[in-house]
Amino acid sequence: MQWKHMCKPHAFTVHYVQRMKKHRWRCKAVTFWCSDELLCCHWLQALTDLLEQQTWRPKHVLVYINPYGGKKKGKQIYEKKVAPLFSLASISTEVLVTEYANHARDNLYEVNLEKYDGIVCVGGDGMFSEVLHGLIGRVQKDSDVDQNNPKVPLSPCNMRIGIIPAGSTDCVCFATVGISDPVTSALHIILGDCQPLDVSTIYHKKAFLKYSVSLLGYGFYGDVLKGSEKNRWLGPARYDFSGFKTFLSHHYYEGTVSFQPAKWAVGSPRDKICCRSGCYICRQSSKQLEEQQRAEARGLENNEQEDWTTIKGKFMAINAASMSCACPRSPRGLSPAAHLADGTADLILVRKCSRLNFLRHLIRHTTSNSDQFDFPFVDVYRIRSFQFTPKHFEEEDAESTDLGNIGKKNFAQICTDHPSCGCNQLNSVWNCDGETLEQTAIEMRVHCQLIKLFARGIEESQKEEDKNPSRV
Ligand SMILES: Nc1ncnc2c1ncn2[C@@H]1O[C@H](COP(=O)(O)OP(=O)(O)OP(=O)(O)O)[C@@H](O)[C@H]1O
Ligand SMILES: CCCCCCCCCCCCC/C=C/[C@@H](O)[C@H](CO)NC(C)=O
Ligand SMILES: [Ca+2]
Numbered sequence: 001m002q003w004k005h006m007c008k009p010h011a012f013t014v015h016y017v018q019r020m021k022k023h024r025w026r027c028k029a030v031t032f033w034c035s036d037e038l039l040c041c042h043w044l045q046a047l048t049d050l051l052e053q054q055t056w057r058p059k060h061v062l063v064y065i066n067p068y069g070g071k072k073k074g075k076q077i078y079e080k081k082v083a084p085l086f087s088l089a090s091i092s093t094e095v096l097v098t099e100y101a102n103h104a105r106d107n108l109y110e111v112n113l114e115k116y117d118g119i120v121c122v123g124g125d126g127m128f129s130e131v132l133h134g135l136i137g138r139v140q141k142d143s144d145v146d147q148n149n150p151k152v153p154l155s156p157c158n159m160r161i162g163i164i165p166a167g168s169t170d171c172v173c174f175a176t177v178g179i180s181d182p183v184t185s186a187l188h189i190i191l192g193d194c195q196p197l198d199v200s201t202i203y204h205k206k207a208f209l210k211y212s213v214s215l216l217g218y219g220f221y222g223d224v225l226k227g228s229e230k231n232r233w234l235g236p237a238r239y240d241f242s243g244f245k246t247f248l249s250h251h252y253y254e255g256t257v258s259f260q261p262a263k264w265a266v267g268s269p270r271d272k273i274c275c276r277s278g279c280y281i282c283r284q285s286s287k288q289l290e291e292q293q294r295a296e297a298r299g300l301e302n303n304e305q306e307d308w309t310t311i312k313g314k315f316m317a318i319n320a321a322s323m324s325c326a327c328p329r330s331p332r333g334l335s336p337a338a339h340l341a342d343g344t345a346d347l348i349l350v351r352k353c354s355r356l357n358f359l360r361h362l363i364r365h366t367t368s369n370s371d372q373f374d375f376p377f378v379d380v381y382r383i384r385s386f387q388f389t390p391k392h393f394e395e396e397d398a399e400s401t402d403l404g405n406i407g408k409k410n411f412a413q414i415c416t417d418h419p420s421c422g423c424n425q426l427n428s429v430w431n432c433d434g435e436t437l438e439q440t441a442i443e444m445r446v447h448c449q450l451i452k453l454f455a456r457g458i459e460e461s462q463k464e465e466d467k468n469p470s471r472v
Helices: 037-053 074-088 103-110 125-142 171-177 182-191 220-229 237-249 280-297 355-366 391-398 403-417 462-467
Strands: 010-019 025-034 060-065 092-097 118-123 160-165 195-204 207-212 215-219 253-261 309-321 345-351 378-390 430-432 435-437 442-453
Touching: 010 037, 025 037, 025 182, 060 074, 060 103, 060 125, 074 092, 074 118, 074 160, 074 182, 092 103, 103 125, 118 125, 125 160, 125 171, 125 207, 125 442, 160 171, 160 182, 171 182, 207 430, 207 435, 215 220, 220 237, 220 309, 220 430, 220 435, 237 355, 253 345, 253 391, 280 442, 309 378, 378 391
Parallel strands: 060 092, 060 118, 118 160, 160 442
Antiparallel strands: 010 025, 195 207, 195 442, 215 309, 215 430, 253 309, 253 378, 309 345, 345 378, 378 442, 430 435
16 A cells, blocks of 8 residues: 555555456556545555454565576566565565575575565576475474485475566466466465465485476476577577477387375366366365375374386386476466375376377377377376386396496397487486486475465466356
8 A cells, every 4th residue: 555645635545456367467556535634544544454464465575586597587577577566565575686506595594584474486497496495405404304314204384485487487387376477476475375385305216306396207308308408598499499309309218117196186187177276176185195194104004015006118208297287388287187285296107109199199288278198108197106217227226237238238229129210318317397307216205285385376267167166
């Protein structure tokens, strides 16, 4: 609210949020005036009191800006579009423009977090991942939890993170707000929205590697990312360029995938029930998971023995999506019915197939509305954890004494399987929320609602509500 000197004697202006098309929000203003000063003051006091009752709204936030993400406009976006809204909403800020990669992550280990009501991250998925690692790591350190020990439950983070999209894909922002738009995201922060989010931990030989909230992808999306890093100068277009090249190279990778299905989960990857604000599936699944964990703690169920499913094969892509992974390039996402806060991920296995078939699958998950899983070479499972071991790793483990032989044997296998393309690529890399992982043999486990964002999930559109009137 703001006092204004106007031609009328007494007036005040109320700024409010207006919903526009496609989940975009804008800030609008309406000015009230009257000739009675006392009445005007009463109104103003009543509104101020109401605002003060909204204790979930942040008052002081810590802002990290990556000046090099996306089109390198992070600083400009923040100064022109976000800072004026924060000041209008009386949110005070401390701003750190990062000077090197991992600056924000390292800073989060040192800073006095008690001073802040939230953290704001201006950048893309990579920058968000930095902040995520800094915050989760810091909370574990403060609560004496060893994040490197896969058996210890992690402490949840109550400090919310807001994402101002200024990257190339901005998948986490898009999938939690419904649009990549800095003003909309700033308004969600100002209103103090809260969206819990699942976080996956990734280990190599039981040693902690990374956290992930969106895509953990091997094969196609690993190769797209690896190729794109060489062409960072192309900005966001580097993904399309690398995507095209990766598609032409048509590699597949051999290995073994084992996973634990999320038996308690309500919903399945092909039920077409998308995660929306106040999602019923997330609420029910997280409740069931809590019950299951209590039973496990009492020793009624032994999760270590619980049935693992194992699939050996040749894969074009292995994608674990902890959320839909919707983004402007894939508006429904890699797994449209995956949920933000249900404690599960959708594991998508795309087995070796022809180029044409792979293209059909790609087109379905990037542009068309048809079911991308409706192919005989694609399988999808809702899981709580999974492991992947590439074929050569299994062999290396078995014959670790004779490395020369393994090299020859693997090269021979690739050449006979792939006579025409002459490829010699044994392994892909993992794409972990847009960062590459060095290790290929990994284990992933989902932690239900480990962090919270300043968001509310994607709001149901009128069309969706008409289709699913009784959902929420
Ligand atoms: N000052 C800096 N100099 C160099 N790199 C930085 C700096 N600050 C952050 N980074 C790193 O830049 C990387 C990419 O940033 P960001 O995610 O913002 O953009 P992007 O990669 O273009 O977008 P997306 O991840 O959405 O595809 C991150 O991994 C982050 O760690
Ligand atoms: C035949 C051409 C195909 C082009 C494919 C282009 C890429 C499509 C992008 C969909 C990605 C959705 C998953 C999001 C992943 C993000 O975590 C990550 C980092 O921002 N982005 C990418 C592209 O890996
Ligand atoms: Ca999930």
